[in-house]
Amino acid sequence: MTQNQELATRFEELAALMEIVGANTFRVSAIRKVARILEDLDVDITTIAHDTKELKAIDGIGDGSATKIQQWCERGSFDDLDQLREDVPEGLIDLLSISGLGPKTVGRLWREADVTDRATLKAAIDDGRLANLPRMGAKTIANINEALEFAQQHADRTPLGVAMPLAESLVEQLLQVKGVSSIQYAGSLRRGCETIGDIDLLAVTEHPEALVAAFTDEAHTLKVLARGDTKASIRHALGVQVDLRIVEADAVGGALLYFTGSKEHNVLLRERARSRTTRLNEYGLFPDDGDDTPPQQRGIAPIAAATEDEIYTALELPFHPPELREARDDITNEPADDLIVRADIGSDLHTHTTASDGVLSIEELVDEARRRGYHTLAITDHSPSQPQANGLSIDRLLKHIKAIAQVAANHQDICVLAGTEVDILSDGRLDYPDDVLSQLDLVVASPHAALRQDSNAATERLVRAASHPLVHIIGHPTGRMIGRRPGLEPNMKVVAEAAADHRTALEINANPRRLDLGDKHVRIAIESGAMIAINTDAHTAEHFDFLRYGILTGRRGGLTAPRCINTWANDTLMDWLKTSV
DNA sequence: CTTCTGCAGAAGAGCGTGTTACGACACGC
Numbered sequence: 167m168t169q170n171q172e173l174a175t176r177f178e179e180l181a182a183l184m185e186i187v188g189a190n191t192f193r194v195s196a197i198r199k200v201a202r203i204l205e206d207l208d209v210d211i212t213t214i215a216h217d218t219k220e221l222k223a224i225d226g227i228g229d230g231s232a233t234k235i236q237q238w239c240e241r242g243s244f245d246d247l248d249q250l251r252e253d254v255p256e257g258l259i260d261l262l263s264i265s266g267l268g269p270k271t272v273g274r275l276w277r278e279a280d281v282t283d284r285a286t287l288k289a290a291i292d293d294g295r296l297a298n299l300p301r302m303g304a305k306t307i308a309n310i311n312e313a314l315e316f317a318q319q320h321a322d323r324t325p326l327g328v329a330m331p332l333a334e335s336l337v338e339q340l341l342q343v344k345g346v347s348s349i350q351y352a353g354s355l356r357r358g359c360e361t362i363g364d365i366d367l368l369a370v371t372e373h374p375e376a377l378v379a380a381f382t383d384e385a386h387t388l389k390v391l392a393r394g395d396t397k398a399s400i401r402h403a404l405g406v407q408v409d410l411r412i413v414e415a416d417a418v419g420g421a422l423l424y425f426t427g428s429k430e431h432n433v434l435l436r437e438r439a440r441s442r443t444t445r446l447n448e449y450g451l452f453p454d455d456g457d458d459t460p461p462q463q464r465g466i467a468p469i470a471a472a473t474e475d476e477i478y479t480a481l482e483l484p485f486h487p488p489e490l491r492e493a494r495d496d497i498t499n500e501p502a503d504d505l506i507v508r509a510d511i512g513s514d515l516h517t518h519t520t521a522s523d524g525v526l527s528i529e530e531l532v533d534e535a536r537r538r539g540y541h542t543l544a545i546t547d548h549s550p551s552q553p554q555a556n557g558l559s560i561d562r563l564l565k566h567i568k569a570i571a572q573v574a575a576n577h578q579d580i581c582v583l584a585g586t587e588v589d590i591l592s593d594g595r596l597d598y599p600d601d602v603l604s605q606l607d608l609v610v611a612s613p614h615a616a617l618r619q620d621s622n623a624a625t626e627r628l629v630r631a632a633s634h635p636l637v638h639i640i641g642h643p644t645g646r647m648i649g650r651r652p653g654l655e656p657n658m659k660v661v662a663e664a665a666a667d668h669r670t671a672l673e674i675n676a677n678p679r680r681l682d683l684g685d686k687h688v689r690i691a692i693e694s695g696a697m698i699a700i701n702t703d704a705h706t707a708e709h710f711d712f713l714r715y716g717i718l719t720g721r722r723g724g725l726t727a728p729r730c731i732n733t734w735a736n737d738t739l740m741d742w743l744k745t746s747v
Numbered sequence: 748c749t750t751c752t753g754c755a756g757a758a759g760a761g762c763g764t765g766t767t768a769c770g771a772c773a774c775g776c
Contacts, residue, residue, distance in 0.1 A: 199749085305765085409776085
């Protein structure tokens, strides 16, 4: 973990502990805000911590947080955190992640029933201690018990690659229900986050009862959590919670905006609304007449509600695509208007055949690429250091180049490039000699082993590879696997600057288990002037469809079409391949 | 805890749903 992330985690921990002991909610959210700032900060916090003025110049960091940051940099912890860690059992923080348990309840369970972690919670349920507490009825206890069991069996977040196909199939099924005129997913899924907490579906229908019934009866429903007139929630067999909200057609924009989030973006929008004597809620933007009763309940007509665009316009803000609603920039900043879209992509430059560990032949890969309308496809099998992936020896590679050339000769409508995914060894050297690499049209260089080396070594390793004159693309630069391993933690700014200097592209590997570069790295890479590639690393035909995840990640990082080499026409691409330095 | 307006003190997003006890509270987004 980088220093900034490490410290951000400490601030998150502090916020959770403060909540449990019942601190003022605004103090808690101020601490959470600092955690977010630290995560997004593009300079190493330890390098500026000594300068109190510079720290406090960051919006959201004041006296209190500056002191905490400085203490942490000096001794790896800070007073307020130490004190709360002493007072509060650490297992309680974990309980907050269990659905239905919030800070108030967890605090009570601890003070009134000696609950300190999952095990003691389970014991307190089983021996009936919980039932003795006020406001702990049979239903509440049963819900906690089920949520606890569910949490033991499932990860608390679902990978994008699982959630999106599931959401799409639910949308398709529910569209068949009589009376449904529209249904779409919102939430972190629509924003293209790499993992999803739960799936939010937003529907317009003439028969809400029928839709709620169809939704809660869905064959893969494990449990119905809520079932109202306008809202229902289920736990799906795949381990995800799915929420359905039914809204009026003329308020879809307000609802979509609200349920898409992020929460922080919503707060900014609502603050903006308030500063203009209006109020924004999930029913739209309303005039603020000082009456506390929600305006839609008093028959007040909204200023804007039907579309998101209308609401942004009424707030005199630029439209923000869902992927850019993370509150990372000033909300009045105009997002790029040429943010990359799927239709921009004309090539896939990282794919595998049966020669290494893919399941398709060269010809079959070409068919898949043609079907998607690509003008260029690069075949990039593994190098010898990946014996488990059947990496190609030099001899096999040379023969493979000829085989690729033969297939290429049979296709006039697509340019098929002979390439490699050559291993970046732990010291930054490559797994093939230069005289072999120089015979290839395209070289993707990727780290596969030694993914736990320290940050400095990782930076040097990637800089060396990015600076190699024969390397065109650094494939999945960190080697991370989401939810499984963190991968390399290089100083991405330094790597990206080297890549920019040598006109080497950094890949967004679109495999949803990787998404590597991740959105934050994409942003750093772009700010450093590096070019980006979006490749699927396809090993099967279905993998070509991973492209969408790569696009979402690119958009979250602010990637515009011209910056992405896969949007270039074939001749531009070929010029670049030949003149890389 | 931080920011902002005015230098000390206020303000900080807003709502539906479920549970429990019939108005209040906690939760989650």
